[in-house]
Amino acid sequence: MLVATRPNDEQIARFSVPEGSEWCVKWHHSVKGFEVSDCYENRGGQMVLVWSHLPDFAAGLDHIPGRGRQVSDGQGGYFILDIDEPVPGNTYVLRPGAGPVDHRLQVGDKVVSLSAVAPRERVRITLRGKTD
Numbered sequence: 001m002l003v004a005t006r007p008n009d010e011q012i013a014r015f016s017v018p019e020g021s022e023w024c025v026k027w028h029h030s031v032k033g034f035e036v037s038d039c040y041e042n043r044g045g046q047m048v049l050v051w052s053h054l055p056d057f058a059a060g061l062d063h064i065p066g067r068g069r070q071v072s073d074g075q076g077g078y079f080i081l082d083i084d085e086p087v088p089g090n091t092y093v094l095r096p097g098a099g100p101v102d103h104r105l106q107v108g109d110k111v112v113s114l115s116a117v118a119p120r121e122r123v124r125i126t127l128r129g130k131t132d
Contacts, residue, residue, distance in 0.1 A: 001015070002014070004125045005123070053073065
């Protein structure tokens with residue numbers, strides 16, 4: 001189960017993500033406005049950062065050598081593939097930007113705007129076991 005919560009543990013999003021399922025955290029770059037994606041997978045109950053898409057080398061966006069493989073997206077941007085980095089504690093913490101930044105959590109066709117429900121709040125995105 002993938003759950004997004006406020007600091008008081010109030011759930012703001014909940015998705016079923018069985019073994020092998022993927023989900024993405026997406027947002028619009030605060031200066032350039034294009035969409036950035038960080039995508040994760042449930043690997044045996046472990047949250048693993050698998051790949052990212054960055055449409056430009058704008059402020060704050062870059063590939064760290066040795067952390068995945070950078071390939072062109074064919075449109076001036078790039079993918080970072082094969083990151084395969086386990087997320088400590090199965091939890092990703094962020095503070096969703098308000099307005100046009102629009103941090104979103106996407107699982108398949110389902111999307112929850114974290115910016116709409118918790119702008120500028122501390123949000124935890126956690127992959128939980130079946131008993132949670």
